[in-house]
Amino acid sequence: VAQKGKSLPPPVVRRLTRYLTHMQSLVEEGVEWVSSEELGEALGLGSSTVRQDISHLDYSGISKRGYETAILGKVLAKVLDADTEVNVIVVGAGNLGRALSLHGEFAASGFRICGIFDSDPKVVGRKIGSSRVKPMGELAATVRSRRVTIGMIAVPAASAQSVADVMVAAGVKGLLNLASAHILVPKSVAVVDARIVASLRELLYAIKVRRETA
Amino acid sequence: VAQKGKSLPPPVVRRLTRYLTHMQSLVEEGVEWVSSEELGEALGLGSSTVRQDISHLDYSGISKRGYETAILGKVLAKVLDADTEVNVIVVGAGNLGRALSLHGEFAASGFRICGIFDSDPKVVGRKIGSSRVKPMGELAATVRSRRVTIGMIAVPAASAQSVADVMVAAGVKGLLNLASAHILVPKSVAVVDARIVASLRELLYAIKVRRETA
DNA sequence: TAGATTGTTAATCGATTAACAATC
DNA sequence: TAGATTGTTAATCGATTAACAATC
Numbered sequence: 001v002a003q004k005g006k007s008l009p010p011p012v013v014r015r016l017t018r019y020l021t022h023m024q025s026l027v028e029e030g031v032e033w034v035s036s037e038e039l040g041e042a043l044g045l046g047s048s049t050v051r052q053d054i055s056h057l058d059y060s061g062i063s064k065r066g067y068e069t070a071i072l073g074k075v076l077a078k079v080l081d082a083d084t085e086v087n088v089i090v091v092g093a094g095n096l097g098r099a100l101s102l103h104g105e106f107a108a109s110g111f112r113i114c115g116i117f118d119s120d121p122k123v124v125g126r127k128i129g130s131s132r133v134k135p136m137g138e139l140a141a142t143v144r145s146r147r148v149t150i151g152m153i154a155v156p157a158a159s160a161q162s163v164a165d166v167m168v169a170a171g172v173k174g175l176l177n178l179a180s181a182h183i184l185v186p187k188s189v190a191v192v193d194a195r196i197v198a199s200l201r202e203l204l205y206a207i208k209v210r211r212e213t214a
Numbered sequence: 215v216a217q218k219g220k221s222l223p224p225p226v227v228r229r230l231t232r233y234l235t236h237m238q239s240l241v242e243e244g245v246e247w248v249s250s251e252e253l254g255e256a257l258g259l260g261s262s263t264v265r266q267d268i269s270h271l272d273y274s275g276i277s278k279r280g281y282e283t284a285i286l287g288k289v290l291a292k293v294l295d296a297d298t299e300v301n302v303i304v305v306g307a308g309n310l311g312r313a314l315s316l317h318g319e320f321a322a323s324g325f326r327i328c329g330i331f332d333s334d335p336k337v338v339g340r341k342i343g344s345s346r347v348k349p350m351g352e353l354a355a356t357v358r359s360r361r362v363t364i365g366m367i368a369v370p371a372a373s374a375q376s377v378a379d380v381m382v383a384a385g386v387k388g389l390l391n392l393a394s395a396h397i398l399v400p401k402s403v404a405v406v407d408a409r410i411v412a413s414l415r416e417l418l419y420a421i422k423v424r425r426e427t428a
Numbered sequence: 429t430a431g432a433t434t435g436t437t438a439a440t441c442g443a444t445t446a447a448c449a450a451t452c
Numbered sequence: 453t454a455g456a457t458t459g460t461t462a463a464t465c466g467a468t469t470a471a472c473a474a475t476c
Binding site for chain 2: 007008010013017018020021022025042043044079080081082086088096098100102103104105106109111149157176181184188189192197198200202204205206207208209210211212213214
């Protein structure tokens with residue numbers, strides 16, 4: 001176990017993912033040690049927050065030196081399940097779905113794309129990278145045979161719920177929802193929203209606030 | 215002014231963006247009234263949270279009936295600046311950058327793409343939809359002439375900071391960062407992160423927790 | 429040893445939830 | 453009128469920050 005007690009608070013998990021990517025680049029750069037102060041500075045956080053977060057892990061730094069990048073990286077990878085390959089599928093072969101399927105960073109991060117599905121017969125069969133768009137009818141079989149854990153929803157808002165239902169029925173354990181609709185799933189299935197338009201609106205509000213208070 | 219006091223807390227802003235999209239679909243469906251209870255149910259929130267959030271706005275519901283979808287929608291649009299067109303650019307013409315540029319939802323949501331830029335000469339000039347990839351050297355001129363407010367970063371992590379610097383120097387007011395690096399900008403510039411791999415890791419952790427507590 | 433940096437405790441801050449009087 | 457639903461206040465809960473003794 002790479003983790004002391006129970007489950008970590010969501011904000012901590014979000015920061016841990018950032019520590020992990022940062023450790024990976026530090027290791028690559030040949031940096032062996034990092035202090036909570038340095039780590040905080042690089043990521044825009046206080047050193048206190050960093051130490052508090054790391055204290056959740058089953059790993060301790062060393063007083064005068066800080067944290068060992070390679071070890072902390074491994075511990076983080078373990079907690080975040082980043083040391084195992086995960087099979088995912090994408091539903092929706094529009095621009096976004098195609099981009100996700102071709103996105104190199106996924107493979108490099110341990111997410112293996114096992115299929116792209118679309119309900120439009122005109123799109124089914126089209127080539128995307130080295131694979132082809134499959135019909136929705138084949139989704140359940142793929143999820144089972146390839147042991148797919150995660151489904152990514154890249155369809156218009158109106159079809160998001162029905163696509164989610166199909167994936168849940170097929171046995172997917174988590175959904176990454178890129179559509180702008182809220183989707184309902186059984187408690188046993190996890191959902192994380194990743195809506196770009198919503199993020200743009202958040203950004204726009206932050207800009208507005210800066211404009212007004214400047 | 216469509217807002218009582220000062221600036222809204224970030225979690226409230228995030229939920230308001232969701233209320234807005236929901237109002238738009240309700241209006242489209244012809245639904246005229248919605249209660250805090252119904253709205254909460256549709257979005258996975260408590261009715262108390264919904265009322266608390268809406269109380270931040272310069273708009274009041276009516277006791278026995280709830281909120282008027284069309285009006286609440288307009289008020290939300292005003293607060294979130296969703297009633298004006300915003301000019302954006304994309305840097306990075308890889309899969310993700312191309313997908314963003316072609317993504318129809320942006321135009322429908324008031325975000326107008328004014329250019330796609332890339333530093334790779336082999337990619338510059340390539341056709342994407344109806345426009346062409348431009349060289350980084352033209353970025354500053356475009357930002358000024360087209361009054362670009364937002365820049366989207368869709369380049370590898372290693373180049374994210376330098377791309378951000380170029381955009382900030384050109385006068386962009388906010389950055390949507392899709393790269394997995396943390397970027398540093400002056401306080402006058404807003405940044406929102408939208409990292410898909412980080413979201414996938416969050417999702418993976420949520421799945422792990424469910425597995426262990428089930 | 430002296431000094432830097434940790435892990436942890438306690439204090440502050442902010443967000444969510446519950447409860448209820450006001451009101452249409 | 454009676455009942456449903458609001459806006460708001462207060463209570464709870466959780467997250468962040470500050471401070472500091474422990475320690476390498």
